Amino acid sequence: MSKKLVGLTVALTTLSTALAGCGGGGDSASGAGGDEIVIGAFSPLSGPAVSASSGIYATKAALDKVNDAGGIDGHKIKFIIKDDQFDPAKTPGVTRELVETDRVSMLCGPQGSVPFGAVKDYLAARKIPTIVNAGAPTLAGEYSYLVSSPFDGVGAMLAQFAVEDLDIDKVAIAYSDDALGTSARDGAVRILEADGLEPLGEIKYDITATDFSSQAIQLKATGADFVSIPAAQANVAGLVINAAEKIGYKPIWGLSYAAQNKTLVDVTKGAIDGRAYFATPYITEESETGAEYAATLAEYAPDVEVNSGATIAGYTIGELCVDVLTKAVEAADGEVPTSAQIQETLSSYTADNDYIQGIDWSDEPDGAAAAQILQLKDGKYVESKPFAPLP
Amino acid sequence: MELLQTSLILGVVVGIVYSLSGAGLVVIFRTSGYISFTQGDIAAVGLFVGLAAYNSGAGYVWTALLVIAVSTLVGGLVGALITVPLEKHGHLPAALSTIATALIISGLLNLTVGGDPRSFPEVSRSEALSILGVQMSWSDVAGVLVSASVFIGLGVFFSRSRMGVAMRAVNDNKLAGELLGVPDRRLKLVSWTVAGALSGLLGLFVAPILSLSTVSVNTLLVFGFCAIVIGGFDSIFGALVAGTAIGVMTNLTSTYLDPNLVPTVLWASMLLVLLVRPNGLFGRRKLVRV
Amino acid sequence: MTDDILTLESLTAGYLADVPVLEGVDLAIAPGQAIGIIGRNGAGKSCLAMTIAGALAPQHGAIRLAGEDISATSARARVRSGIALVPEGRQVFAQLSVRENLVAAAYGVGRRLTGSAFGQVTEFFPILKKKESHLAASLSGGEQQMLAIARALVQSPQVIVCDEPSLGLAPVAIDSLAQTLATIRDSGVAFILMEQNRGLLEDLCSSVNLLDAGRIKMTVSPEELSRPEVMAAYLGHAPTADAL
Numbered sequence: 036m037s038k039k040l041v042g043l044t045v046a047l048t049t050l051s052t053a054l055a056g057c058g059g060g061g062d063s064a065s066g067a068g069g070d071e072i073v074i075g076a077f078s079p080l081s082g083p084a085v086s087a088s089s090g091i092y093a094t095k096a097a098l099d100k101v102n103d104a105g106g107i108d109g110h111k112i113k114f115i116i117k118d119d120q121f122d123p124a125k126t127p128g129v130t131r132e133l134v135e136t137d138r139v140s141m142l143c144g145p146q147g148s149v150p151f152g153a154v155k156d157y158l159a160a161r162k163i164p165t166i167v168n169a170g171a172p173t174l175a176g177e178y179s180y181l182v183s184s185p186f187d188g189v190g191a192m193l194a195q196f197a198v199e200d201l202d203i204d205k206v207a208i209a210y211s212d213d214a215l216g217t218s219a220r221d222g223a224v225r226i227l228e229a230d231g232l233e234p235l236g237e238i239k240y241d242i243t244a245t246d247f248s249s250q251a252i253q254l255k256a257t258g259a260d261f262v263s264i265p266a267a268q269a270n271v272a273g274l275v276i277n278a279a280e281k282i283g284y285k286p287i288w289g290l291s292y293a294a295q296n297k298t299l300v301d302v303t304k305g306a307i308d309g310r311a312y313f314a315t316p317y318i319t320e321e322s323e324t325g326a327e328y329a330a331t332l333a334e335y336a337p338d339v340e341v342n343s344g345a346t347i348a349g350y351t352i353g354e355l356c357v358d359v360l361t362k363a364v365e366a367a368d369g370e371v372p373t374s375a376q377i378q379e380t381l382s383s384y385t386a387d388n389d390y391i392q393g394i395d396w397s398d399e400p401d402g403a404a405a406a407q408i409l410q411l412k413d414g415k416y417v418e419s420k421p422f423a424p425l426p
Numbered sequence: 427m428e429l430l431q432t433s434l435i436l437g438v439v440v441g442i443v444y445s446l447s448g449a450g451l452v453v454i455f456r457t458s459g460y461i462s463f464t465q466g467d468i469a470a471v472g473l474f475v476g477l478a479a480y481n482s483g484a485g486y487v488w489t490a491l492l493v494i495a496v497s498t499l500v501g502g503l504v505g506a507l508i509t510v511p512l513e514k515h516g517h518l519p520a521a522l523s524t525i526a527t528a529l530i531i532s533g534l535l536n537l538t539v540g541g542d543p544r545s546f547p548e549v550s551r552s553e554a555l556s557i558l559g560v561q562m563s564w565s566d567v568a569g570v571l572v573s574a575s576v577f578i579g580l581g582v583f584f585s586r587s588r589m590g591v592a593m594r595a596v597n598d599n600k601l602a603g604e605l606l607g608v609p610d611r612r613l614k615l616v617s618w619t620v621a622g623a624l625s626g627l628l629g630l631f632v633a634p635i636l637s638l639s640t641v642s643v644n645t646l647l648v649f650g651f652c653a654i655v656i657g658g659f660d661s662i663f664g665a666l667v668a669g670t671a672i673g674v675m676t677n678l679t680s681t682y683l684d685p686n687l688v689p690t691v692l693w694a695s696m697l698l699v700l701l702v703r704p705n706g707l708f709g710r711r712k713l714v715r716v
Numbered sequence: 717m718t719d720d721i722l723t724l725e726s727l728t729a730g731y732l733a734d735v736p737v738l739e740g741v742d743l744a745i746a747p748g749q750a751i752g753i754i755g756r757n758g759a760g761k762s763c764l765a766m767t768i769a770g771a772l773a774p775q776h777g778a779i780r781l782a783g784e785d786i787s788a789t790s791a792r793a794r795v796r797s798g799i800a801l802v803p804e805g806r807q808v809f810a811q812l813s814v815r816e817n818l819v820a821a822a823y824g825v826g827r828r829l830t831g832s833a834f835g836q837v838t839e840f841f842p843i844l845k846k847k848e849s850h851l852a853a854s855l856s857g858g859e860q861q862m863l864a865i866a867r868a869l870v871q872s873p874q875v876i877v878c879d880e881p882s883l884g885l886a887p888v889a890i891d892s893l894a895q896t897l898a899t900i901r902d903s904g905v906a907f908i909l910m911e912q913n914r915g916l917l918e919d920l921c922s923s924v925n926l927l928d929a930g931r932i933k934m935t936v937s938p939e940e941l942s943r944p945e946v947m948a949a950y951l952g953h954a955p956t957a958d959a960l
């Protein structure tokens with residue numbers, strides 16, 4: 036009897052996991068008129084990862100602003116967003132709809148390393164270029180262009196900041212055993228070794244875990260004054276930090292734009308205020324350009340969180356898309372550019388502007404080669420070290 | 427050495443919470459004979475209501491009471507309106523309905539409150555005591571004490587109280603229960619209500635650690651499920667021991683082997699127990715007469 | 717008879733709504749009286765027991781307890797009003813201890829199992845006291861039967877319906893069961909005994925009803941059971957049906 040029930044229960048667990056993947060998809064469209072430039076993106080508009088959608092709303096805000104000012108040389112941009120719930124099993128379906136039904140000429144800011152990984156080859160085969168809103172260096176390709184700085188550089192910059200600017204030589208690293216985590220770890224180790232140091236510990240964690248007390252214990256045992264977790268998302272970073280601070284270990288924390296948002300502050304209950312630094316290629320609301328960004332967001336996407344790294348990244352990508360499309364329209368003699376013309380523009384595009392520095396896609400389709408360091412202070416992200424090339 | 431000590435002690439602390447998450451499952455199992463997959467979502471409803479109250483100025487005690495009250499109510503309603511009525515078609519439809527209900531509740535929560543993790547208040551973060559150099563906050567101490575009393579209470583309830591015995595009787599032989607006038611429907615509703623309260627209670631200890639999102643309590647129930655399989659479905663004491671063992675084992679695996687091995691070790695040990703002792707380490711082997 | 721505790725009036729009932737098993741059954745029983753129901757396999761004895769206990773609803777006719785029509789009430793209500801069933805096949809709670817079986821039975825009538833109630837029933841069945849904390853599944857068949865009767869007793873019923881209590885019991889065990897049931901009967905409890913075992917019927921019952929294909933064919937005294945024409949009716953070889 037009980038054996039049978041256990042079997043049943045295990046089967047039900049599996050089923051429920053499978054069922055959890057089901058759900059409707061919604062789409063939203065904007066723009067109207069004759070000679071439209073049709074572009075698209077996928078993003079989790081519903082489901083458990085819905086909070087990541089702030090990025091896509093910010094991308095849309097940047098595009099809406101241009102549309103309200105008359106579009107690009109008279110062409111309005113129609114931006115079609117499809118919901119993939121951050122589920123790589125759903126991403127291919129919605130991407131196919133975008134390409135084959137909606138006939139988008141490019142993707143602008145689709146979100147997430149894993150979902151994009153599921154469609155990268157398909158898009159390349161269809162020759163549809165994409166400016167990706169994700170950080171994994173493996174995603175870069177002939178038709179996929181990255182904006183966010185590579186985590187190797189982010190990890191390196193945080194280590195350099197600890198040693199040179201904070202004058203700390205006891206540094207430990209916490210990382211997840213995946214492409215993002217290990218490249219961030221390797222970047223940090225590279226810099227420390229160049230300074231004749233080595234990390235006091237390289238502690239591995241599992242991003243799906245619920246209990247991080249083991250990592251906390253190990254980090255505490257290193258006695259490091261600076262702990263770098265460059266690739267962690269806010270929720271995981273929050274759990275690691277909470278577990279450590281709970282057992283009385285309170286180092287300085289090195290993080291990145293991936294964790295820079297309200298969730299982290301919320302989850303850690305503000306305990307790390309003044310002790311957390313974030314490496315990011317993006318601007319802040321407090322900067323000069325940031326004021327314009329904040330004003331646009333307040334008008335076009337008033338509900339999203341202005342200070343989050345994901346929002347700022349999304350907005351920056353929107354601005355980049357507008358710039359790329361403007362150049363592509365020029366190249367098409369004022370007509371709506373084709374995918375091939377957009378790809379042509381992208382493959383020789385460089386950017387060093389108020390929003391982002393160090394983009395050179397004529398060389399490699401990599402993310403920004405420059406970043407700044409922000410400090411969390413009184414709940415705000417303030418500049419601690421200005422933009423500089425990644426070491 | 428300090429690493430080992432700390433791993434062991436923190437493993438016990440988290441393991442006792444795992445056991446608590448198994449307790450709610452056992453209560454429904456012992457009356458109805460299947461596992462409810464809705465408990466995490468029932469807790470989530472209570473926790474979100476509690477958090478709203480907390481954010482509008484309610485103190486911790488009122489928040490905690492509200493969480494438990496709402497979870498109790500939701501648990502009772504799910505049992506009364508959905509799952510128990512479906513039992514007349516057999517265990518499978520009833521168990522499936524708990525999955526459906528879980529997905530519906532979490533879908534509604536995603537729509538209304540969204541998927542962002544939020545911080546949830548706790549008893550107190552200040553240090554209560556220190557065991558072998560490991561500091562424990564009042565929240566930890568409260569978690570251990572509350573879990574222990576819940577376990578003792580449930581153990582006594584099922585073995586000593588008339589209602590607890592009647593609950594087991596109904597699950598043991600439904601026809602005999604009916605013929606002897608044991609009110610099985612009412613007892614099942616009581617078990618759903620009690621399980622709802624336990625889920626809310628569990629949520630109060632899980633949410634501050636994992637932060638509150640629509641999935642946080644569910645994530646932990648996996649460990650509770652393993653705890654009752656390893657400990658034995660009908661043994662409250664077994665769930666306590668197994669949950670604690672899981673806490674220690676996962677912690678040591680993460681520290682000394684590899685954190686990514688934790689789920690493997692967890693499920694492998696569950697399968698091993700099933701193969702060797704299908705009724706769990708502490709479960710009574712069922713006596714069958716033909 | 718006004719002092720009958722339980723009366724059945726042209727009772728028609730069955731397991732399925734449109735397929736009657738019992739047709740037009742009339743019975744009356746007084747406190748302290750035991751009556752027997754004898755019949756071949758499939759005659760409808762268990763159907764009658766379940767209908768009296770309220771697990772099956774009558775299609776026609778009435779069941780009266782102390783004059784009050786209880787035909788429409790639930791099994792639970794009947795237990796509470798004083799009709800206890802010792803079901804066919806014992807139906808003990810196998811994974812509960814002997815004592816817990818009795819606790820659950822008492823709970824069925826909204827009572828707790830007092831020490832004196834436990835003492836009273838284990839006086840009838842001392843072995844149950846000895847095996848108080850054993851799992852019911854570990855008892856022998858006869859011991860389980862005692863437990864099933866003990867469960868009915870702790871509900872302090874006015875009427876006990878026993879569905880084939882002697883099934884699977886050794887002759888010695890049946891004798892001692894007969895003595896025990898007689899003692900209980902003499903304390904004022906009414907018995908309806910569905911049985912195939914003539915010994916038990918002879919020891920306990922004041923009259924025996926022969927049930928055949930859902931109808932009461934004849935009512936005889938226990939001594940008359942051995943008469944050839946009664947045996948023939950019971951065995952289904954009634955002269956009219958035996959034309960070959």
Ligand SMILES: Nc1ncnc2c1ncn2[C@@H]1O[C@H](COP(=O)(O)OP(=O)(O)OP(=O)(O)O)[C@@H](O)[C@H]1O
Binds near residue numbers: 755757
């Ligand atoms: N659950 C049921 N559903 C439908 N018909 C049933 C059911 N149980 C029994 N029957 C039928 O009802 C009739 C009476 O069965 P019942 O069990 O009452 O006989 P019985 O006299 O108790 O027999 P036995 O001596 O074998 O116990 C039989 O024809 C049987 O096939």
Ligand SMILES: [Mg+2]
Binds near residue numbers: 762879
């Ligand atoms: Mg029968």
